[in-house]
Amino acid sequence: MTTEPPTPDPLGPAPLPDSPPLSLLTYRPPVVPAEELPVLSHRAMAWAAGALVVLGVGLAVGLLVAFGGGGHADQLDAIKTAGTIVVGAGGAAALWLTARRQRTSELSLNQVRAAHAATVADAEARRITDLYGKAADQLGSPQAPARLAGLYALERLAQDNPAQRQTIVDLLCAYLRMPYTPPRREPAPPSVARPSGVPRPLLSGPARQRASVRLAPPAPRGGTPSATEAEQEYQVRRTAQAILFRHLVYGTEDGPVSTFWADISLDLVGAVLGPANLIGCRVVAVDFTNVTFTGDVWFDRTRFGLSAVFTGARFTGEAGFSHARFDHDVRFGRVTFDGDARFAEADFGGSAKFDRADFRGPAVFTGAKFSQAASFADARFGDRAEFDKARFVQGWFGGARFGGNAFFTHSEFSAYASFKEVRFAGAFTQFGNATLASSEFFTAEFGRNTDFTETRFTGDASFTMAKFPEGVEFVRTEFGDVNFGGTRFALFAAFTEAKFAGVTRFYECHFGDRAEFQRTRFAADVWFENTEFADIAVFGAAEFGGSARFLHTRFGDVGGFARARFDGDVFFDDVRFDGPVGFVGARFARPLRxxxxxxRLTGHKRKLETDSTWPPGTVIRVPGEADPLPEGWGVLELEEAAE
Structure with missing residues (x-):
């Protein structure tokens, strides 16, 4: 009866390998045995000798039969010829055996050399393993000098053995990831003057005890053992960090320096690092998740080949990433910058995420380039935020808070810009000369002195429910389709010389102060529906290329349309003018509706406002005694309707 092997459980543990695990330090492919050479047997040699004898006898007989009939001389020549042929064949066989013997000797020599090389490699691997093990043991020593010696031994080992560099870097990173609390550096206590006087041994009793206490020397200054150990560990970590980072410096444009370690990745998740200088470094990938940098750190001109993760990290000092290059995705989500954060001229080749990042100091992204989507959703900018000349493909700032000044002058959003629910609380919010494709400012709140001068909106723009508590300027701004539905302009709003190339909607807007549309050009249809101008509204020399609709709109103080030009249909439906109105020089290409x-009438209810000028072909109907119109108001009508 045969027993079948049990079926392996797919959910059970994996079977152990037949071969022992490879070393973590040195990997060598398995040795493939060389092909065995054929051995020349005795039987083969006997057959070869017999063949030579048969060949010689056969040749001799054949030659004698063919040429031996003439006499003894001919027979002798035939035998000599046969012997010569046999001797030549034997010489050829001997030459073949000599060549075979030479080849065997060379193969043996190669095997000896290979064995010697393997022996040297094994010795080198054992030496590396021994050095690595001793250095690792030194890192675990309670004595700081021993740990420092282990660090320098690992550095030398990695410098001399490029194949071991990533392994040693991983060990250094693991050491820096160990739990650690930086020492507290408290100011030194003031020096205490030693009491003067001389010992008085003749005193006895309580007097002597008091004197000994008074005359005792002060305790020697110095930290407790725990504080000393913390300071020593701080120095060890500084050394490990310096060793790790100085070998990542690439060098110059001409080529790397000899101390550069190429193709290195860093895993420092949760580590506590001190001040770091990584200017000009090159790394494959880094993971700084939840890392705390306790001082200034500089990544200027650093190049990150693959992903760079800084999620949850904290920079207690300045953080410099100027001219840094990120070839792939980068993550700065939930990062806290206590000091300045500088990303001037940084190049983001992949997506960049700064979601819920906290910039407590100035945030400088001047000239930064974002080649893919860049997200600053729910980010906090406590100080000024500079995005001047920054280039975005897609920029997401939804829910961000700008506590200081925000500068986006000369910036570019080539595909999409989202500022949904953004709060600008600083004294200045500048978008002057910026270029935005499709953009959204839904429910955005702007601070003081908001400027969109000469900004270009090349796609759809939405300011729905946006709030401008103080003045805003859209001077010489260019719009495509734009929607200002529900927008609140608390103070002046200047659209002087602005250009609206697409459909424009001012639906349920409120202008609390002066609204200027002088020399503004509306190339397509424009709606002012359920809109209120609480103060002066100036449309002087404005051009309306499409239809202009003023529906359910209220003009508060002054409504000025002097020299305005209406090329399309014009609708004034359910409109109220509370103050003077001016249509001097206005031109209407189509009949006014x-x-x-x-x-509103001034003085007596039957007297018109003398400063008002109305469109041609219109009259004001003054209410009579029995007219149902409210007191103090008249109705603007067309002359034909009045007749």
């Missing part, structure tokens, strides 16, 4: 336009 008026319905329920209310005009």
């Amino acid at each position: 008026i319905e329920r336009v209310w005009v």
Whole structure:
């Protein structure tokens, strides 16, 4: 009865390998045995000798039969010829055996050399393993000098053995990831003057005890053992960090320096690092998740080949990434910058995420380039934020808070810009000369002195429910389709010489102060529906290329349309003018459409406002004694309707 092997459980533990595990330090492929050479047997040699004898006899007989009939001389020549042929064949066989013997000797020599090389490699591997093990043991020593010696031994080992560099870097990173609390450096206590006087041995009793206490020398200054150990560990970690980072410096454009370690990745998750200088470094990938940098750190001109992760990290000092290059994705989500954060001229080749990042100091992204999506969703900018001349493909700032000044002058968003629910609380919010494709400012709140001068909106723009508590300037701004639905302008709003190339909507807007649309050009249809101008509204010399609709709109103080040009249909439906109105020099290419336009009268209810000038072909109907119109108001009508 045969027993079948049991079926392996797919959910059970994996079977152990037949071969022992490879060393973590040195990997060598398995040795493939060389092909065995054929051995020349005795039987083969006997057959070869017999063949030579048969060949010689056969040749001799054949030659004698063919040429031996003439006499003894001919027979002798035939035998000599046969012997010569046999001797030549034997010589050829001997030459073949000599060549075979030479080849065997060379193969043996190669095997000896290979064995010697393997022996040397094994000795080198054992030496590396011994050095690595001793250095690792030194790192675990309670004595700081021993740990320092282990670090320098590992550095030398990695410098001399490029194949071991990543392994040694991983060991250094693991050491820096160990739990650690930096020492507290408290100011030294003031020096205490030693009491003067001389010993008085003749005193006895309580007097002597008091004197001994008074005359005792002060305790020697110095930290407790725990504080001393913390300071020593701090120095050891500084050394490990310096060794790790100085070998990542590439060198110059001409080529790397001899101390550069190529193709290195860093895993420092949760580590506590001191001040770091990584200017000009090159790494494959880094993971600084939840790392705490306790001092200034500089990554200027550093190149990150693959992913760079800084999620949850904290920079207690300045953080410099100027001219840094990120070839792939980078993550700065939930990062805290206590000091300045400088990303000037940084190049982000992949996506960049700064979601919920906290910039407590100035954030400088001047001239930064984002080749893919860049997200600053729910980020906090406590100080000024500089994005001047930054280039975005897609920029997401939804829910961000700008506590200081925000500068986006000359910036570019080539595909999309989202500022949904953003709060600008600084004194200045500048978008002057910026270029934005499709953009969204839904429910955004702007601070003081908001400037969009000469900004270009090349796609759809939405300012729905946005709030401008103080002045805003859209002077010479260019729009495509734009929606200002529900926007609140608390103080002046200047759209002087702005250009609206697409459909424009001012739906349920409120202008609390002066609204200027002088020399503004509306190339397509424009709606002012349910909009209120609480103060002066100036449309002087404005051009309306499409239809212009003023529906359910209220003009508070002054409504000025002097020299305005209307090339399309014009609708004034349910409009109220509370103050003077001016249409001097206004031109209408099509008949004006008026319905329920209310005009406030001054003085006596039957007297019109003398400063007002109305469109040609219109009259003001003054209410009579029995007219149902409210007191103090008239109705603007077309002359034909009035007749």
